[in-house]
Amino acid sequence: MSAGNTVRRRDFLRAAAALGVGGAVWKAAAPAAGATVWQLDPQKCVQCGRCATECVLSPSAVKCVHSYQICGYCDLCGGYLQPSARDRDTGAENELCPVSAIKRTYIEDPFFQYTIDEALCVGCGKCVKGCALFGNGSLYLQVKQDLCVHCNECAIAKACPGDAYRRIPAEQAYLLKTRPEGGNGQE
């Protein structure tokens, strides 16, 4: 035994017990095999805005997510700017998001990066609609599973006019968009 080892056997037992209890808690909390969760299919979403208003949570557990792989990093971003925005900048009068949840950052001429502040996003889908109309659909909505309270009957799914909500395996709890084959992000 090394003279420098200061960990007592009592501490070792305590740590082992804590590890065991933690593992049991994690095991109990982890989804069982075959468990499913609610998720929104971005291909079916019609950006009606009900994700923001129908969720039992306020603000909604639905948030905008951004596929940087698809994004064109446009200066004139249909997801960030009002359709008739006079200027392409961060002035509130030009922003489409009602809660300023999208941050616009200059990268290099002529490209800008758009990031979502999830804490501010209310899931209204206005940016998603703008991006779909004038961009390439890199902004889309997803149910954030860490926020969702997993209602048995999802209030949004019940109200969704696009029938975009469905149960998917909890192990793969998101329906993520990817860049189409051969696309360059600037479609």
Next chain:
Amino acid sequence: MKDSTASRVFAVIAAAVTAAAALVALQQWLACRPPHDIVVNLSGRDGRPEGGASADIATDLSGTHQEFGGAAASLPGAWARFRGPDFDNICKEGYRLAEAFRDGGPEILWSVELGEGHAAPAVLNGRVYVLDYDESARADAVRCFSLEDGQEIWRHSYPVNIKRNHGLSRTIPAVTDEFVVTIGPRCHVVCLDATSGAFRWGVSMQEEYGSTEPLWYTGQCPLIDNGLAILAPAGPDVLMTARACATGEPVWQTPNPRGWNMSHSSIMPMVFEGTRMFVYCAVGGIVGIAADGPDAGRILWEQPWSANVVAPSPVPLGDGRVFCTAGYGNGSLMVQVRKAGDGFRAETVFERGPAEWLACEQQSPIYYDGLLHAIMPKDAGALRGQFVCYDPDGSLVWSSGPANRFGLGPFILADGKFYVLSDDGVLTVLEQNREQYVALAQARILDGQDAWGPIAIAGTRMLLRDSTRMVCIDVSAAPGESVSQ
């Protein structure tokens, strides 16, 4: 009486207590620290550098010239500029063209790889001219091909740095027997000898006129009119200018009193009340400028329009009305030009949103037989992406229906048929019909994406492109069949 007094006393006490409570609440409210993390959304918080776009636009436009093995074809037909001979995107050469395709689609006569983009060809004297972008050499390249077999004849290149921003090339050259004039994505104008490709002159509109480069680079196609290159730099001082093709010298200049900016739209000639004028839809408004005589270059009429991005070109309807449209939520504007004393004035007939009336995001509408035809933009509601026909005095006549959407693709009218190319390279033939949508044939021509470059037809040969490849197909009514006149 006693009860009344008691009630009053009670009321006074209640009021006093309420007031005291309100004062205490107010005092507590004012004592609280106000929110300190409110951020006011002001302009300029995205880190965009002062001065806007990078200024690396200076270049030697005399560039380099290369010769290749191709030779001009001895084939009939011409499509020498954007929107064709009469600026209406209607081919009137009189050839019988296909209304049905054989199995497997029309024959692809030749194809060439191009730099990524949407630049489309002009055709004259058996030569095909394309302003391409050579990404490996980082150069604009005016390329001349043989209409016969697509072999390159010559190439004039000049260095210019272009980053991929929804494609790298944009415009269509203007060609006459003597000259070819091009406008590059970054507003470089070059004039070459149409036969040999020898450099005549060049000018950078950003350097010369202080033009502001539009979003995604400029889509303005040049115009050659009576030996003059007509350009719309829309700089602080010069809205439009004419330069002699032979020398490059300015012949006239139009001031820009309202400070309008360059759009992707191109200058369209129009004749009204015997006066020839150039119509241009800038970012800021629409203007008509005298084309001839001592008045050449003078503003005849103007009409402000708030569209912030304008790609389609104005469409004169022949009676003084000019139809302007734009995507990105802007919709459309119908302007009526009238004679007013010795001059002209313009007034708005209507301005409508994209979900209310005909609009087009990228291509310019075709006006034929009193009807307007176009592909609706993505924000047109149920009509998005559909090919539509509108009565300029009324409303929707017909549409292609939800099963037939074409995206941002180009379309052309020839031999009584519309040829419409979808984003992904499927060519659809439609009957020109006043009553209803009638599809005649359909074939996949291209396998790529973003097939947005306008279509050219010369004789019975049709030139189309997607983002990286240009093809020449045979669209004759029957192989070997020629003129039907």
